[in-house]
Amino acid sequence: MDKIPVNIISGFLGCGKTTAILELLKRKSNDEKWAIVINEFGKVSIDSQTIRSSSKTGKIYEIAGGCICCSARGYFFENLSQILQSGNYSRIIIEPSGLGGIETVSEVVALIYELKLMPVICFIDMTCIESPRFQLNPVRRAQISKADILIFSKTDLVEDKMEQERLTSIFLKQFPEKSANLVQDNTQLANLLDINVPDELRINQYEMFSKVHKDLTDSHYKEVYYRFSPDTIFDPDLLSHGFNTSQFIIRGKGYIRTKNGWNLFNFTPSGCSFEPCLKKQQNQIVIILEESDFDGFQNLQKEVGNAIISVHS
Template sequence: MKIIAAPSAIPVHIISGFLGAGKTTLLKQLLSQKPEQEVWAVLMNEFGQIGVDQQLLPQEQGYAVKELLGGCLCCSSQMPMQIALSRLLSETKPDRLFIEPTGLGHPAQLLEQLTEPHWQSHLEMRALVTVVDGSRLHDREWSKQNLYADQLKAAQIIAVSHADLMTAADEQALLALKQEYLPYQQHWLQVENGGLDIAQIDVPYMGSSAKKQPLLRQQQSEIANQDIKQLPYHYIESAQGYSVAGWKLPKRWIFHFYDLLDLLCEQQNWLRIKGIFHTDAGWKSFNFNPEQFNYQSAEEGIDNRIEIIYAQDALARDWLAFENALMQCRKDAAD
């Protein structure tokens, strides 16, 4: 595909967030800061077939807004997004670009697409922003969803919207959330009425320290340092005295529920275990902290996944032994 863009790389901001978090309100406020002589562009993605958010943005000269309707540009085929973005760049030659994925999107996947080699000379990725609704942080049914967690983990900056409506319970939940996500080294901002200065988010995208690699047992015979994107894979990352080890495994893999539960309960010296698995008892989510082991039925996931957080060097642990034990829990191990 031929890509035509402005002579220099364009700063690109991804504004992510769960449904109703306040992404469009924040985006409108950011757009109001456009210098008069510049042209800014917005690529919006709505899950439905009728676009609404585009009508809420400025329509005057100096702005170019394009919508992708139906589906998710993060998860579906890359081609519609690639074409729409290429056309937007070539037709408007913007000085700055904002991308607002649907609230049902996985921004990390979109970021992977936009950091591919063929975009690097055209796009200058800035810190990925995820907006969370501060007034709903007390609602555990809302905040424990896997997609919500995915969007938080992908963020370099987390903008807490509706800060003026937060209750004491929300403030307490925010403190707990910050503690939970310490290993991801994010910058948290509290925002009232969408008020955020563009300079607060106009910082370089730092990339991820979590390199995805083949499963540990596969690395005994394969290239150990191969960075991959397809399932299955594992990663380990450390920051600020914390470590996170994670695995993502194909959705078609089915696990014995009680074997899996026993394995997780046997682990020691961890701070948090979170996962969702396709089991012979249906889809199950696990949310363990040192005070309470919670597990329950869950909605069908997009894959099997687990993360374990420790307050020590994860590299010193025998992750191969854990992974082998995890694979022994598979019901469909012949696949």
């Protein structure tokens, strides 16, 4: 029996994993049946909602409320077992939480005989390469160090080629051992799914991180969830101002209603974006921040409130 290839698409919060998976789903052939496992740190799964509403191809399995590398590991194993029981999948794509590690996810996949682990891909937000906060984050560093293939994302936000080369040079000074693993062109993603990585190379990579570091767990982060009635109207400019001026938010996302209709909202250190989306049952905003910054979110509550234009009855 042929084993089912499993691709782990990892990367820190807001690096573009979900966008990449959407592109893969658009390009896959109709005769392939994929299962998509989406793991979100918080209890609200915005990413799985986005993939469901944007693509009719692939079955989505949600694991919310913790990272599958630690607090949600049991649910992850159950999901993989459920996928195998449902049968006939030609590929499994796993998107771990942006706060999750790679090695434990890989170990669970390796425990199941019917599955074959393919190259572990890690996306790196090019706009965050010089951010001291991101450079020092142990979760991000571990994700990069343990990946088989590295791909820069958000290169469209750094249009100047010389600037891209400068940022690439800075990144390789931080991770000189990963120079051979770096793929500069993210349009090649579909061609990278089936590359074989020698088991010896993968084992050596994971042995470097065989001991779980206390900083490599999701317990150091908190989620704040705001929910508003569907009649609440937001000003995207005011909401962007609140997020862009905050010093403690790592990631923000959700669905909001504006004067121009419903939008998928995304915040990363590179800024805020708003994309038109289908009508939702309610406004939802999810914010992730470090636990040490949790006391400061009251200021953001005011900013979110200030962004409300009106509430229609």
